[in-house]
Amino acid sequence: MSDDLIHDPNGGMPRLLEIMRRLRDPDTGCPWDIAQDFGTIAPYTIEEAYEVADAIEREAWGELKGELGDLLFQSVFHAQMAAERGLFTFDEVADTMSDKMVARHPHVFGEESNDKSPEQQTRDWETIKAAERAAKAEKGVLDGVAMGLPALLRAVKLQKRAARVGFDWPSTDEVIDKIVEEAQELREATDPDHVEEEFGDLLFVMANLARHMDIDPEAALRAANAKFTRRFGAIEAALAAEGRRPEDSDLAEMDRLWDAAKAREKAAKC
Structure with missing residues (x-):
């Protein structure tokens, strides 16, 4: 392919995809990019997502465009590696997301009424997601909560799943009582393994308190x-x-x- 697209400042998504393809070219690409695989790139993907969140947290709008570009590049990188293995293409990634958004918003793209509150839409969203999990044969309530999530975030997601079927404290009072209990157990722990276990239990309950108080831990x-x-x-x-x-x-x-x-x-x- 001509280098015209590579150097076109207005080349948009086709330009980025071609740059990625060229970086991974086994004969003329970048040795570092060629050497990568899904596992080695995954930590960078997580890091870039946090840098996006950091720019938003700081309201650094001048930086946000670049950080979003870095995160987009991670998706392009993974899709290129997948295409090389014959797994899927970037277009299929985009189509999958489009299909999901259309299916999860029948009140926008279908015949359902969109006269509903954000809270009702959240409940509807969870119902649709539950049906999707059932279609994937995810039978357990906690199935499908990604292992690679940050531990605090995964704790909250696990607790939300359990709460949907009634496994939850009714108020923050019981959660705070549990925090006191776990703190005392941590104080009484002696051997290192037991200390680590009790510390983990305390963090898990703190995440639960954050969920009850509608706080992102x-x-x-x-x-x-x-x-x-x-x-x-x-x-x-x-x-x-x-x-x-x-x-x-x-x-x-x-x-x-x-x-x-x-x-x-x-x-x-x-």
Whole structure:
């Protein structure tokens, strides 16, 4: 194929697909790209998805276009490898998604009324998905919850599935009681394996509390990470103003600087 498409700034999706094909060409492609497989590319796919979420979280709209492009490229990469094995093509990926969206939105693309609330649509969506799982012979309530999801997200999805059939606490009070119970069991654990198990149980119940409170635990933890990074940066800045680094300080001083940064943040919100 001519290089005209490769260098066409307005080549759109055909250009990207051709670039990917050329990168994977066994004779003239990039050695790194040729050496990859589904397993080696999967971690990059997950990373790019998080970078999209990060740009949105920071409202970095100027970066979002590029991050979405990076994520799209991951889909193109996987589809190219699949095409080389005769599994499916990128067009088939797009058609599969289109078919799914049409099937799951009969109130938009079919004859059902679209006079329904978002909550009703969510319930309808879950009903349709349950039928799809049944068609795939997924018999267990928890079948089909992807193993590769981040652990907190997978915990929430498992709990949501169980809740649909009534296996759930009726309110947050029972969940908080369970958190207290699990924390005590963690305190009493002795050997390393038991400690790890109890710590996992505590995290699982914390994810359940997030679900009951309609909180995304991944988003909440990302926000906590950002807050910690911001406040620790303030500690570093305060020490740097005196020509010092954190290792030149001690816990008591850094705690005071942390509290000062916390107070400034609260004042700024008032």
